[in-house]
Amino acid sequence: MITKTVKLTNEDGLHARSAALFVRMANRFSSEITLQAHGDSVNGKSIIGIMSLGAFYGEEISITASGTDEEKAVESLVELVENNFVVAN
Template sequence: MQSNKVVLNNEDGLHARAAALFVREANRFSCDINLEAHGDKVNGKSIIGIMSLGAFNGEEVVIYAEGPDEEEAVARLTHIIEKDFVNI
C-alpha cells in the first residue's frame, strides 16, 4: 500500500469540479484508491464519497492506493492536488 499526505491549496478545496477531476484521474488506475480527511476515509473513485468529505482549502488529505499501479496512482493524484487542479 502506498499513501501520501497533501494539503489542499486551491481556494475551494474539494468542491464539485476538483472532485470530478480527481475521480476522473483516479479511475484511470486499476488499484483501489481511497481518500481520507478529518478521520473519514472514502472511495477515491466516487465523486459522492469525495464531496462528502467536506475538505476545504488548507486542510490535509491522505491519498491511499493498493494494487499493481499504486505508486503511479499516488504520485499522479498528489501532483493534481499540488497543482491546485489546474494545468494537469
C-alpha cells in the same frame, strides 16, 4: 499499499469540479484508491464520497492506493492536488 498526505491549496478545496477531476484521474488506475480527511475515509473513485468529506482550503488529505499501479496512482493524484487541480493538456 502507498499513502501520501497533501495539503489542499486551491481556494475551494474539494468542491464539485476538483472532486470530478480527482475521480476522473483516479479511474485511470486499476488500484483501489482511498481518500481520507477528518478521520473519514472514502472511495477515491466516488465523486459523492469525495464531496461528502467536506475538505476545504488549507486542510490535509491522505491519498492511499493499493494495487499493481499504486505508486503511479498516488504520484499522479498528489501532483493533481499540488497543481490546484489544473490538468495539463
